[in-house]
Amino acid sequence: MEITAVRGFNDVLPGDTEVWRHIEDNAFRVFSSYGFSEIKVPIAEKTELFLRSIGATTDIVEKEMYTFTDRHGDSLTLRPEGTAPVVRAYIEHKLYTNPVSKLYYSGPMFRYERPQKGRYRQFYQIGAEILGDPSPRADAEALQMLMRLFEEINVRGAELNINSLGDAHCRPAYKERLKNYLSGVKDRLCDNCLRRIDANPLRALDCKSPGCIEATHDAPSIVESLCAPCAVHFDKVREHLGLSGIEATVNPRMVRGLDYYTRTTFEITSAGLGSQNAIAAGGRYDGLVEELGGPATPCFGFAIGIERVALIIKEGGVYRKPLAVFIALGAEAEKKGIELLKAWRDRGIRIVEDFSDGSLKSRMKRADRAGARYAVILGEDELKSGTVTVKDMKSAGQEKVAWDLAPDRIAIG
RNA sequence: GUGGGCGUAGCUCAACGGUUAGAGCACCGGACUGUGGCUCCGGGGGCUGGGGGUUCAAGUCCCCUCGUCCACCCCA
Incomplete structure (x- = not known):
């Protein structure tokens, strides 16, 4: 049997590489114009970094990580996402001595999932992080930057959904309220959501099972349960998006798969990709830097799925010098x-x-x-x-x- | 991890259980000795994903396995 590539690990061949190059070049150019600098971080990190950042009970950590022991006996993990390594580097090199750091990166991420359209085990993300800026205007500007990029590379039909997950003050109380509500409609929830009631009640809002959609129809809304500072922040984000001429749909049921998000979260989807339709996503993570041992540092970041964007703009054609x-x-x-x-x-x-x-x-x-x-x-x-x-x-x-x-x-x- | 579809030439696909598994496209050459595309002619290419079984006979039927795609879960 001839040797083939590993399942879910793909070659990108000429024809496609030009499209990828086009996406990356434009992203770097646009991000640079917003004051971002490139950072390169390793593709492997100590496993503990992801356990502490992404959250021990998330799907990513529980069943999707490529974890192995190196010859020295250390447990290492191929990065499943880019934010944690960037934050680790930020703390390690004391970049917090700058008032604000705006960083971008591009490279492969690894998750052990069943491959399908737009989803691979090694997949590529372009990400950007703003570290040290608490302003809702930073959130709005980052989203504006992202929408500008998509517009410039002809990603049509990109839809922005935003939500706020609250913070350490208001989210726990909301979680309790939601738990109580879910317990009251137990008999109508799917097995998965029954388990979620205690483990991760927010996820039940996101469930696609018809029974759960029905049962959670009148569930308490997170955006109506925000504490005053979080509510103000969310309002400001929306106000500034409006001033930038960006349409955003508030979707209180949109929940992210990583534990570190606070306040603003978002997802940009595009039709025509099948079920894996998110082309970019991210949000604010005001507690992560401190959680990982750095000073309290409010942050906002996002990642773009290169394969998915490439699938969308492929037919556009990319200019090459005549041969x-x-x-x-x-x-x-x-x-x-x-x-x-x-x-x-x-x-x-x-x-x-x-x-x-x-x-x-x-x-x-x-x-x-x-x-x-x-x-x-x-x-x-x-x-x-x-x-x-x-x-x-x-x-x-x-x-x-x-x-x-x-x-x-x-x-x- | 669960469910379904599909694995035949480089690609897209044919072939009722029955000769030596074909076609289109692609590739190489010729018609046309220094001029491509169109046309015509010719050529190279296949362990029919792998293994086992049923049968006089298997690309075709059965079992296993691997791969792949799509969906679920989840996510970029």
């Missing part, structure tokens, strides 16, 4: 070609040489199949006159061009 194929006829032309190609590439021309030695006909055919916009031929005639024949494969017109003028001719798409 030229160089065909040398005879030994002398081949020698001269080395010098010419070097000079042309110095000037940024995208050109490849056809090293085959078939008939010119077959080599022209190869150039065409390679997707060449131009065929550049150097034969005996051209060698004598110091020219090359540049044939435009689209219009079929051709002309002899002096060697040093060829790049100008070829550069025109």
Whole structure:
């Protein structure tokens, strides 16, 4: 049996890599314009980091982590998400001595799940984190930045859903109220939600089972149970989104899968992706830095799923410089070609040489199949006159061009 | 972890249990000795995912296994 890639770990091939590059380049450019800097963090961390940040009873920690013991006996985990490593680095390098840190990253994450459309075991996220800014305006601006990115790379039909999960003051009380409510409608809940009543009651609001949707219809709403500071914060976020011209739907039933979120949470979905329709999500995590041993630091962050965005914008097409194929006829032309190609590439021309030695006909055919916009031929005639024949494969017109003028001719798409 | 669909050429797919498993596209060559796309002709390509079973005979039926896709769970 030939060796194949690991289940859920995919190759990204030419054709797709251009789309990925396009997404990343634009994200970096847009984030940079909002004052973000790149940070690179390892893909493996001590397991404890994720246990303490994501939450010990979340699905991610309970059944989705790639955890292993290294040769030294330490328990390591391939990062299932990017925020915890960034926060760890933030504390470790005492970046909190800056008033505010705006960081972005891009790279693979790992979760042991059954693969399906838009969901893989190794998947890529572009994330951004604002550390040290408590302002609701930071939340709104980050969302504005994200929507701007999606607009610029032609992600159509992106819908923003927002919610507030409250904070350490108001969430526990709300949880209790919700527990009581759920206990009262026990007989109508699915098995899963029955377990959730104690473990994670908020999740029941998110359940897709018809019975649960029905049963939780009149459940107490989190946004109506926020304490005054949280309510003010949420109002400000919405106000500033409005001022930015961004439409957001308040969805009090939207719950996140990570424990560290406080106050604002959001999710951006796009139709046409099947059931894995979230293309970006995130929120505020005001308690995490302190939880991990740093000073109290309010933060806001999000992550974008690159595969999912790529699935959406794929058909758009991405610009590439026109390709030229160089065909040398005879030994002398081949020698001269080395010098010419070097000079042309110095000037940024995208050109490849056809090293085959078939008939010119077959080599022209190869150039065409390679997707060449131009065929550049150097034969005996051209060698004598110091020219090359540049044939435009689209219009079929051709002309002899002096060697040093060829790049100008070829550069025109 | 649960459920369902699908595994035949590089790709998309045919083949009633019955000759040597085919087609289109792609690839290579020729018709056309320095000019691609269109057309025509020819060529290379397959342990029919793997293993076991039923049968005179299995790509086809049965069992197991692996892979893959979609959905659930959950999430980017």
